[in-house]
Amino acid sequence: MTRGCVMAEPRASLHPRRRRIDGVTAGLTLLAIIAFAVVAGPWLSPYGYDEQALALLGQPRPPSLSHWLGTDELGRDVLTRLLYGGRISLAVGLAGAAVATGAGTLIGALAGYFGGWIDQLLMRFTDVMLSIPALPLVLVIAGLIRPAPTLLVLLIATLIWPGAARLVRSHVRSIRKLDYVAAAQTLGAGSARIIARHVLPNAVPAIAVSATIAVGGAIMLESALSFLGFGIQPPVPTWGNLLNEAAPWLVSAPWMSIPPGALILLSVVAVNLVGDGLRVRGSGL
Amino acid sequence: MSRLLDVAGLTVDFRGQRQGWVKAPPVRALSDVALHVDSGEIVGIVGESGSGKTTLGRAILGLIRPTEGSIHFEGTPLVGAPPKQMRAVRRRLQAVFQDPTSSLNPSMTVGAAIAEALALHGIGTREERPARVAALLERVGLPASAAARYPRMLSGGQRQRVGIARALAVEPALIVADEAVSALDVSVQAGIVNLLSDLRDELGLAMLFVSHDLSLVGYFCDRVVVLYLGRVMESGPVDAIFAAPRHPYTRALIDAAPAIDPAQRSTATAPLRGDPPSPMAPPSGCVFRTRCPHAIARCAEVVPPLEGPAEGHRAACIRQDELTSANHQEFVPS
Numbered sequence: 001m002t003r004g005c006v007m008a009e010p011r012a013s014l015h016p017r018r019r020r021i022d023g024v025t026a027g028l029t030l031l032a033i034i035a036f037a038v039v040a041g042p043w044l045s046p047y048g049y050d051e052q053a054l055a056l057l058g059q060p061r062p063p064s065l066s067h068w069l070g071t072d073e074l075g076r077d078v079l080t081r082l083l084y085g086g087r088i089s090l091a092v093g094l095a096g097a098a099v100a101t102g103a104g105t106l107i108g109a110l111a112g113y114f115g116g117w118i119d120q121l122l123m124r125f126t127d128v129m130l131s132i133p134a135l136p137l138v139l140v141i142a143g144l145i146r147p148a149p150t151l152l153v154l155l156i157a158t159l160i161w162p163g164a165a166r167l168v169r170s171h172v173r174s175i176r177k178l179d180y181v182a183a184a185q186t187l188g189a190g191s192a193r194i195i196a197r198h199v200l201p202n203a204v205p206a207i208a209v210s211a212t213i214a215v216g217g218a219i220m221l222e223s224a225l226s227f228l229g230f231g232i233q234p235p236v237p238t239w240g241n242l243l244n245e246a247a248p249w250l251v252s253a254p255w256m257s258i259p260p261g262a263l264i265l266l267s268v269v270a271v272n273l274v275g276d277g278l279r280v281r282g283s284g285l
Numbered sequence: 286m287s288r289l290l291d292v293a294g295l296t297v298d299f300r301g302q303r304q305g306w307v308k309a310p311p312v313r314a315l316s317d318v319a320l321h322v323d324s325g326e327i328v329g330i331v332g333e334s335g336s337g338k339t340t341l342g343r344a345i346l347g348l349i350r351p352t353e354g355s356i357h358f359e360g361t362p363l364v365g366a367p368p369k370q371m372r373a374v375r376r377r378l379q380a381v382f383q384d385p386t387s388s389l390n391p392s393m394t395v396g397a398a399i400a401e402a403l404a405l406h407g408i409g410t411r412e413e414r415p416a417r418v419a420a421l422l423e424r425v426g427l428p429a430s431a432a433a434r435y436p437r438m439l440s441g442g443q444r445q446r447v448g449i450a451r452a453l454a455v456e457p458a459l460i461v462a463d464e465a466v467s468a469l470d471v472s473v474q475a476g477i478v479n480l481l482s483d484l485r486d487e488l489g490l491a492m493l494f495v496s497h498d499l500s501l502v503g504y505f506c507d508r509v510v511v512l513y514l515g516r517v518m519e520s521g522p523v524d525a526i527f528a529a530p531r532h533p534y535t536r537a538l539i540d541a542a543p544a545i546d547p548a549q550r551s552t553a554t555a556p557l558r559g560d561p562p563s564p565m566a567p568p569s570g571c572v573f574r575t576r577c578p579h580a581i582a583r584c585a586e587v588v589p590p591l592e593g594p595a596e597g598h599r600a601a602c603i604r605q606d607e608l609t610s611a612n613h614q615e616f617v618p619s
Contacts, residue, residue: 179388
């Protein structure tokens with residue numbers, strides 16, 4: 001009986017597919033859990049992110065039944081601040097990565113498609129941007145102006161887009177040489193149409209990979225900035241400035257520093273798992 | 286018969302690769318090439334790899350900008366033509382490419398690819414197009430249901446039929462077929478060649494058939510142009526060239542083509558040895574002299590002009606008259 005079923009679906013018998021969890025599934029699951037927690041958490045929590053329990057003022061208190069991850073030295077609930085901060089860290093990271101990927105794709109596509117002096121101009125500019133050391137630049141800018149979230153997003157995007165531009169350019173260059181581009185030109189399609197309909201759709205795997213790399217980079221950058229005190233300003237928490245606040249208590253109150261550090265790590269690992277999995281899927285199957 | 290395509294003095298240089306600070310000199314891919322195609326005619330372009338036959342096809346399609354020379358299509362000059370004029374020409378001048386896998390966009394369905402051709406030239410309304418796509422698919426021997434498929438779901442021969450349908454969509458007068466069957470299995474080749482041949486008979490389609498397969502060209506084409514290292518060696522009617530080639534290179538090519546009946550196999554000349562010289566440093570005078578069994582000192586001095594007894598059949602060889610008559614004596618027993 002089972003044999004008959006196998007005969008009916010020869011593909012299933014030739015390529016027995018063991019259920020394996022690849023990076024994309026694992027990464028997306030992990031991200032979904034983190035996203036759900038940071039969206040629902042603060043909403044379910046009985047505390048506000050800047051609500052102080054005056055009785056607990058003075059020094060951090062360890063985890064207890066009423067405060068699962070303890071409180072900080074100002075009597076604020078660590079778990080609530082952690083999840084609320086995750087909203088901002090993830091939102092800034094995702095937005096920064098989205099802007100960076102968009103800009104990188106546009107510039108990479110133009111450079112790769114047209115080649116010649118346009119390529120030279122755009123790619124030398126990309127090289128210049130890539131060679132600027134990220135942190136000193138950000139520190140200077142953030143020192144001059146107090147960054148609002150929008151500005152922070154743009155700042156992060158400015159630092160990340162060159163990587164995306166390079167990756168997209170190299171893919172566009174190889175796609176551009178294929179005959180279906182020549183066929184579209186022979187049919188009289190314009191450059192904009194060819195890029196939009198024939199080149200970019202086939203560069204999507206590469207763009208997706210660079211987007212996930214960008215998300216990881218953006219989350220790290222946001223955390224680094226906030227940790228150094230140049231990002232989102234307290235009392236609004238982000239994972240980065242939570243780490244900053246936890247720094248003096250590193251040994252005496254590790255429940256303040258470990259959770260935000262772990263969540264930064266987990267989120268970046270999750271996004272990179274997705275990116276790596278996409279790359280494998282693109283090349284393998 | 287009206288003149289569709291007229292190419293004169295076509296020269297294409299490729300820029301040399303920059304190596305560090307030193308820039309290599311340009312490579313001459315085509316040199317002073319002339320040819321014409323009349324309506325309803327199939328002209329074969331033959332030559333070894335590196336002879337410039339693909340470059341010639343691409344230059345005619347406007348994908349490569351020629352360095353010198355002119356290309357006229359139905360009387361309109363194509364070199365340096367304004368985009369608007371070029372668009373009108375595109376509808377009459379189409380292409381079928383070598384590799385049917387890379388000539389179809391993998392992210393577009395077959396139907397979308399053909400419909401795009403229609404849309405680009407405003408043929409039919411949006412509602413009419415699916416029916417037109419179906420008719421085109423049936424015209425090239427595919428079921429109308431193929432429209433919903435992606436290229437990866439089709440075989441090589443089927444993909445090439447889609448490529449032909451896409452080219453036919455805009456009702457061209459001339460199709461440049463660049464090695465259109467050489468990537469396919471021999472049995473599939475026959476089907477595609479027959480399809481192209483039917484299209485010529487039914488639609489009066491003219492074709493520029495770029496190929497390295499001499500026997501296919503002999504079967505399929507009306508006239509042949511033989512290229513070697515970017516120059517025309519010989520051109521003329523298929524029958525005349527196969528019966529009495531006037532250029533040693535053409536003769537060598539014909540002799541090298543496998544014959545099914547060993548008795549028909551010619552032993553007149555030794556097979557060509559070695560590879561064509563590098564186009565970066567072509568020989569002086571006649572470019573073929575380094576491999577020619579009949580080369581004499583003067584071959585290194587002058588570039589042989591394309592000339593011949595009849596206007597239709599010409600060869601670029603300074604010894605063509607003596608060699609042809611010598612061959613003649615060889616072949617006809619007295």
